[in-house]
Amino acid sequence: MATIGDVAREAGVSRSTASYALSGKRPISEEVRRRVLAAAEALAYTPNAGARALATSQTKVLGLLAQFHEDEFAPAMMQYILGVTDTARDLGYDTLLVTEADGARALRRITDSRMVDGVVLMNIAQDDSRLPFLRAAPQPGALVGLPGDCSGLDVFDLDFEEAGRVMVEHLHRLGHRELILISQPEHVVERGGAYVWRLRDAALERARQLGVTLHAVYGESRQPAVGRLLNGLLDAYPSVTGLLINNEAAAAALPSVTYQRGLRVPEDLSVIGRYSDEFAATFSLPYSFIESAPDRLGSMAVRQLVRRVESPVARDEPFVVRFISPELVSRGSTAPPGAPLPPPPAR
Amino acid sequence: MATIGDVAREAGVSRSTASYALSGKRPISEEVRRRVLAAAEALAYTPNAGARALATSQTKVLGLLAQFHEDEFAPAMMQYILGVTDTARDLGYDTLLVTEADGARALRRITDSRMVDGVVLMNIAQDDSRLPFLRAAPQPGALVGLPGDCSGLDVFDLDFEEAGRVMVEHLHRLGHRELILISQPEHVVERGGAYVWRLRDAALERARQLGVTLHAVYGESRQPAVGRLLNGLLDAYPSVTGLLINNEAAAAALPSVTYQRGLRVPEDLSVIGRYSDEFAATFSLPYSFIESAPDRLGSMAVRQLVRRVESPVARDEPFVVRFISPELVSRGSTAPPGAPLPPPPAR
DNA sequence: CTGAGTCGTTGAACCGGTTCGACAGCGGCG
DNA sequence: CGCCGCTGTCGAACCGGTTCAACGACTCAG
Incomplete structure (x- = not known):
């Protein structure tokens, strides 16, 4: 060579x-x-990359720490990862993907050894054990997801609170007065998945203000449990007219449940989900939904990270916490409750 | 520091x-x-990783080249990637994930600059433009997927031909005489996705030998196209008694189609799929299937790669082409055609 | 008592880049 | 004519490790 x-x-x-x-x-x-x-x-x-890194103290590699929990819905993860790798490459960086279970150790390994110029963290927990190490690391870092303490970090996330409010308001405006919210499994909450209760608490609060009854339950992440859960809920709350779904597995399972029960959407039941465009397309989910924009979040995190990496002045700028405001993509799955039946659609 | x-x-x-x-x-x-x-x-x-790499000519990083085509089913990819990253970490390596569209250029970039000690290639095409560069690279490489020319490379793949035969034989033995095989979209074939026709051709050949009528069609990768396709096929071939599915999107879409048509599986229709365990669990697919073992394949590729990287003698061993033999996991979705109805299962 | 062999340690070279300070050569200006 | 400043090039040092040859001290055998 x-x-x-x-x-x-x-x-x-x-x-x-x-x-x-x-x-x-x-x-x-x-x-x-x-x-x-x-x-x-x-x-x-x-x-030679090693020699250049030694001389310039720049590796042109970013670290991406992602954790895979079996009680989360794996397919949704891919979009975040692609958002990061593609944007990184556009900006001249390669991506070191680390899926180690012990995230704090992995983070120390790649930052202390100077393998990377910066790090993107995903699957952020409320009290994330990796954050102290990230703050202490010589490289900058960016988070996709909101931790309890954002100090000293750039943070990017969907505004889950606003998402919860938007969902409730939208159905309230149409005249609904009793709704169910299906969140992620309780495990996710116990592990510190704050986005679950951020959306949930905000939705409950707004429902209270508007005088809407909201049954908020934790879901499951897998079939057939999630299908059973959906059926059980519809049995238990027969007067419910709308469903809010912050749970990918539940969204994917819903079409066959409504079909089996002979429920028409939106005539008998209005539905709003919260997932990504790509996810909706893959499973052809016929529901209006709040776009969670994983690729955009990954991309934003990388852009900010690279700014800090490359510019000495950017390095000292104040840290940002940026929320994507939830965008409700209409697919016609919501309507006033008990509206007159439209003619059956052409098949 | x-x-x-x-x-x-x-x-x-x-x-x-x-x-x-x-x-x-x-x-x-x-x-x-x-x-x-x-x-x-x-x-x-x-x-310091750069200094050590410079001195030892070893980076302790493996490259993973994966390509994402929009006409393939993205969720299935994650399992391959996890198989690679987890095994690599066990063996002391980190993983550089490269998803660049121009795979050949990406491969040259990471090998020529000595960023990696070895490379795993995924999404192998029949005539893959990356292979000449991989053969010329100073680092060893391993393939997950079978190209037209395996010379000079370690290759790992499911035995798709045997999988095609096993599917046909299984249903023939039960008495079926007319089947449909749904493959991936034709785009995948045009791009050189050999696994599609390896399974297809072998299934057709065995069907011919056994006197079974096999309608082999290319599918779609997305809803709602794939749902329409399934309905269209069942309309077009009313006498078919069994379905072979080598297409994740079609498998995921089938349950609602059979439900809507009032078809019972396996009483009215026997079904065999080809996908991963994990995929089946995520979507709770109630079908017997041939396990495609993506994590095992990724893991095997990494192990062999690391052997070659670390041992000077292993580097000169003959190259291997290793097929995982298809294992049929029974979920009770096959039965003799037109068998008497069992009592309805407890709900 | 001397020479060989062992053990533990060291200085120096090397890996392959980048970057700083110096300097030669040149044209332009006073 | 002498000096200045500019342009283009070079040698050397440096980044932070690893590794080789050499060497001093010590043991042990002859």
Whole structure:
């Protein structure tokens, strides 16, 4: 493998000249630049990443710490990851994906050893054990998800509280007065998955203000448990006219449940979900939903991270906590309760 | 950040002694070893990855090249990735995840710059443009998926041909004589997704031998197209008694289709799928299926790769092409055609 | 008592880049 | 004509590890 020394020799110049010709950091005569470029081309020269990292203290690699809990819905994860890797690449960075169970140890390993220029953390818990290490690390970090304490960190998340309010308000405006909210499994809450109760508490609060009865329950993450749960709820609350779903598995399971029970959406039941566009398309979910925009969140986190990595001034800017405001994508799955039946749709 | 020089000074020894004390590559007196270890501990010393890579020509990082095509079913991908990252970590490696569209360029970038010690390639096409570069690279590589030309490469894949035969034989043995096979979308075939026609051709061949009529069609990867397709097929071939599904999206869509048509599985229709355990669990698919074992394949590829990376003798061993033999996991979704109805199951 | 062999330690070189300070050569100006 | 300043190039140092050859001290055999 050719080194910069080989290129320099081939071009008949010194190593430093070759370096400057390639980087353009100092003026180099047109003649010499051509010779160096030609030599580099001829020898298929590629700089050694380790050597460059050693010299510049920059690796051009970002760390991505993601954790996979079996009680979460794995397919939804992929979108976040792609949002990060694609944006990172656009900005000239590769991505080190770390899925180790012991996130704090993994974080220390990749930051202390200087393998990465910055880190994106996903699956943030309310009291996340990785955060003290991230704050202490020499590299900047960005979070996708809101922890209890955001100090010293850039944080990006969907505004789950507003999402909860939007869901309730939308159905209240249509005339609904009794709703069910299905959240993630209780395990997720116990582990500190704050987004669950952020949406839930805000929805309950708004329902109280509006005089809407809201049955808020924790769901399941798997079939067939989640199907049983849905049936059980519809049995238990026959007067409910609307369903709010903050649980991917429940959303995916709902169509067959409503079909089996002979319920029409939205004539007999209005439904609003909270998931990603991509998820909706994959499972063809026919529900209006609040877009959770995982790719956008991942992308925003990376952009901010790279800003801090690359600009000394950006490094000292105040930290940001940025919420994406929930956008309700209408798919026609909501209507006033007990509206007259429309003619059956053409098949 | 502490360097090995700091550790050496703190322990009152030379840099080389500190290095040997930490690595154990030369005998060091108990006394000195203790002092060095204590100093390293006190200074929270972690070796600089770039410097170590430069000195040893080993990065302890593996590359993982995965490509995401919008006409493939994204959720299935996650399992492969986890199989790779988890196994790599067990063996002491981190994973650089590269999802760049231009796979050949990405491969060259990470191998030429010596960012990785080895590479795992996924989404292998029949005539994969990355393979020439992988063969030419200084690092070893492993493939998850079977290309047209395996020379010079370690390859791991499910035995899709045997899978096709097993599916047909199983239903033939039960007495079925007319079946449908739903494969991936034709796009996947055009892009060189050999696993599609490997299963398909083998199934057709075995069906011919056994005198079974097999309607082999290409599917869709998304709802609602895939649902329409399923309905269309069941309309078009009313005498079919069994369904073979080599298409995750179709498998996920089938339950609601059979329900809507009032078909009982297996009484009216026998079904065999081909997907992963995890996938079946997530969607609670009630079908017998051939386990495609993505995590096992990823894990096998990494193990072989690391063997080659770490052992100079392994590097010269002959290359392997290893097929996982298809295992049919029974979920009771197959029965003789037109069998008498069992009593309705308890709800 | 001397020479060989062991053990533990060290200084120096090396991996392959980047970057700083110095300097040669040149044209322009006073 | 001498000096200044600019342009382009170079040598050397540095980043932080690993590893090799050498060497001093000590043991032990002859």
